[in-house]
Amino acid sequence: MKKNFDLNDRSLHLLKTLVERYIHDGQPVGSRVLSKNAGIKLSPATIRNVMSDLEDLGLVHSPHTSSGRVPTVSGYRFFVDSLLTVKPLQSSEICQLDDKFKGVENATDIVSRASTILSEVTQMAGVVTLPRRELVCFRHIEFLSLSHNRLLVIFVTNEDEVHNKVIHTLKKFNAAELVQAANYLNSVYSGRSLSAVREAVLNDLQQDRYQLNQGMIDAVNIAQMAFEEPQKEDYVLSGETNLMSFSELSGKGHLKQLFDAFSQKQGVIHILDQCLLAEGVQIFIGEESGYQAFDQCSLVTSSYAINDETVGVLGVIGPTRMAYEKVIPFVDVTAKLLGSALNPK
Amino acid sequence: MKKNFDLNDRSLHLLKTLVERYIHDGQPVGSRVLSKNAGIKLSPATIRNVMSDLEDLGLVHSPHTSSGRVPTVSGYRFFVDSLLTVKPLQSSEICQLDDKFKGVENATDIVSRASTILSEVTQMAGVVTLPRRELVCFRHIEFLSLSHNRLLVIFVTNEDEVHNKVIHTLKKFNAAELVQAANYLNSVYSGRSLSAVREAVLNDLQQDRYQLNQGMIDAVNIAQMAFEEPQKEDYVLSGETNLMSFSELSGKGHLKQLFDAFSQKQGVIHILDQCLLAEGVQIFIGEESGYQAFDQCSLVTSSYAINDETVGVLGVIGPTRMAYEKVIPFVDVTAKLLGSALNPK
DNA sequence: ACCAGCACTCTAAGCAAACAAGTGCCAAAA
DNA sequence: TTTTGGCACTTGTTTGCTTAGAGTGCTGGT
Numbered sequence A, B: 001m002k003k004n005f006d007l008n009d010r011s012l013h014l015l016k017t018l019v020e021r022y023i024h025d026g027q028p029v030g031s032r033v034l035s036k037n038a039g040i041k042l043s044p045a046t047i048r049n050v051m052s053d054l055e056d057l058g059l060v061h062s063p064h065t066s067s068g069r070v071p072t073v074s075g076y077r078f079f080v081d082s083l084l085t086v087k088p089l090q091s092s093e094i095c096q097l098d099d100k101f102k103g104v105e106n107a108t109d110i111v112s113r114a115s116t117i118l119s120e121v122t123q124m125a126g127v128v129t130l131p132r133r134e135l136v137c138f139r140h141i142e143f144l145s146l147s148h149n150r151l152l153v154i155f156v157t158n159e160d161e162v163h164n165k166v167i168h169t170l171k172k173f174n175a176a177e178l179v180q181a182a183n184y185l186n187s188v189y190s191g192r193s194l195s196a197v198r199e200a201v202l203n204d205l206q207q208d209r210y211q212l213n214q215g216m217i218d219a220v221n222i223a224q225m226a227f228e229e230p231q232k233e234d235y236v237l238s239g240e241t242n243l244m245s246f247s248e249l250s251g252k253g254h255l256k257q258l259f260d261a262f263s264q265k266q267g268v269i270h271i272l273d274q275c276l277l278a279e280g281v282q283i284f285i286g287e288e289s290g291y292q293a294f295d296q297c298s299l300v301t302s303s304y305a306i307n308d309e310t311v312g313v314l315g316v317i318g319p320t321r322m323a324y325e326k327v328i329p330f331v332d333v334t335a336k337l338l339g340s341a342l343n344p345k
Numbered sequence C: 001a002c003c004a005g006c007a008c009t010c011t012a013a014g015c016a017a018a019c020a021a022g023t024g025c026c027a028a029a030a
Numbered sequence D: 001t002t003t004t005g006g007c008a009c010t011t012g013t014t015t016g017c018t019t020a021g022a023g024t025g026c027t028g029g030t
Helices: A009-025 A031-037 A044-056 A073-083 A091-101 A107-122 A175-189 A194-206 A214-227 A240-245 A254-264 A266-277 A324-342 B009-025 B031-037 B044-056 B073-083 B091-101 B107-122 B175-189 B194-206 B214-227 B240-245 B254-264 B266-277 B324-342
Strands: A125-129 A138-145 A150-157 A161-168 A235-238 A281-285 A297-306 A309-319 B125-129 B138-145 B150-157 B161-168 B235-238 B281-285 B297-306 B309-319
Touching: A009 A031, A009 A044, A009 A073, A031 A044, A073 A281, A073 A324, A091 A107, A091 A324, A107 A125, A107 A235, A107 A309, A107 A324, A125 A240, A125 A266, A138 A175, A138 A194, A138 A214, A138 B138, A150 A214, A150 B150, A161 A214, A161 B161, A175 A194, A175 A214, A194 A214, A235 A266, A240 A254, A240 A309, A240 B254, A254 A266, A254 B240, A266 A281, A266 A297, A266 A309, A281 A324, A297 A324, A309 A324, B009 B031, B009 B044, B009 B073, B031 B044, B073 B281, B073 B324, B091 B107, B091 B324, B107 B125, B107 B235, B107 B309, B107 B324, B125 B240, B125 B266, B138 B175, B138 B194, B138 B214, B150 B214, B161 B214, B175 B194, B175 B214, B194 B214, B235 B266, B240 B254, B240 B309, B254 B266, B266 B281, B266 B297, B266 B309, B281 B324, B297 B324, B309 B324
Parallel strands: none
Antiparallel strands: A125 A235, A125 A309, A138 A150, A150 A161, A281 A297, A297 A309, B125 B235, B125 B309, B138 B150, B150 B161, B281 B297, B297 B309
16 A cells, blocks of 8 residues: 655655645745755755656645645655654653553543543544453442343443443342342353353353253343443543644534534544554544545554553544654554553553 | 613514524614514614614624624523513424433433433533432442452442442451441442431441441441542533534634533533522523633523422523524423433332 | 604725735756 | 756735625704
């Protein structure tokens, strides 16, 4: 997918400074500025020729006949892939970031802390998915009988995350039966991952039932209902309002589209899911995400891992015209810090 | 607080149609339009005189020397207090609304359903506070021991609402002790309101300890920690993005201010809390709320009650220029429907 | 008390001129 | 062959000016 475009060093350098320049001040950049700014001794006329070539390649684009050039999506893409010189964070900065994770215990809280960090440092929007549930460790289950054969299921994962749902049962259970069922399930399944539990439950249901007594069968039956689709994937978003300050996003119904996408979640989740597979920092520029609402936005993401196992994705959402050279290393570092903050020591 | 302004019927009528007209099409309304539209046979010239008086009273205002008049905040206030003719909902409409509450069981879900109804029907933002916790009925408590003397407390209120928090204990409890403590607390306190439980716990702590065995003392001690400040007040907001379509709100940093206020919650809660005290529909117009972020907004609220006891507030947030005559009865009805939907049959 | 008429003010829209920024292309210089 | 200066051309932006329209305030007459 990475194209080369067969460009000589000079063109590369000019493209690079053009993009940098445009990111810096948001104005189309013309041949004159470039000639003064690129550090190469070239007249504007020459630069015009180069720009013309770049335009033919689809890397830059003129809003109108006589205005400077602006990077296209491909231009940005090429820039971040091949031209960008990232500014790695100082180790002191990393420590400062790390400190911000201190004093937060609950996993959900850590995740939302990460999200606010992302948004506050970049002054854009931060997003962090919750750790994948297949990786979530089942710890404890508890039942509480409600009226009308309904059962409140409370289960604890990962030390201290509490989830609950109401299920409808066929028969009415009394308190003792429920305690027994819970005890059975806790003793058998506790310690495994949620998805492992789900599999095991299905397995046990298929198995020769003569090995189990009625209580156990009831327990497994209930468990089957309790664990099907235990929780939907979700993410924590922060600093959305920062996006309202960017003029390039506030035009037309753009903001509304974007925020609608945020509250429907589903589209954003889909984009983020794609990042789960890849290692390291990934970038979606403008339309690349495939969602119209993100037309004018870029998304810089990185997956994060607990014990070398990828469990989630985090990222920054901002205008296409963002300071990638700072955002990229920052997202990278934050992902690593989040991973270790979540790591049960 | 209600001022009279000593206006004659004609002025009142003109003011009323002016406000209606302005709400309808958002343009400053001039003497000519008013003369044709008010249903009174008066020449524009006469109307101009009346308008001049209204302007002196601070009820209307000219954006510039020669443009029509626009209602001021006081104008709106006077309008909704004294001039407005509300359009009560058809009973068929009420049924339609009521249907939308059907099939939702969980209290939190009912509340957020109410919020979406508010926003969808009005095409503005809907907001509903969660029922006051003093009214919430304590049902069941459960403990789970974590590492480092930490204890996960899970408690169920109102049939099926689950809350949880982590507390730090002085000594380490084993599973049996925890079960015993939970049993004790469940048997003693279950069925009372959360605030009643809190009081009772404090009371029991003060009381002669010789009447209790060590297990009970432990239980009450834990309970004390578990129930202090059990949950923060909160609200459910929907359809915020609808507000981005109103041109009067999108100017400058208005939108950002507003959405920042939404995500900080605290300010909004403060406004809504004021409505808890009053019966029926209340209206905050523009700056009246006392929060700058709501400058260009109006808030139409109503408290809602379960079994004749006020437990929360719901409302609609939109531009000052909103169709009060429809919104007010709608908010009123929705509050009543929400109350009965929440009512445990 | 009402209203017609008039002078005045302000906005919105259109238009032309002047200007600035930048391009494309060509022919000359290196 | 590459680079460059020069020139014509395009486009957008600003400015000033004009006209039309809407609306007001005021005055004097009914």
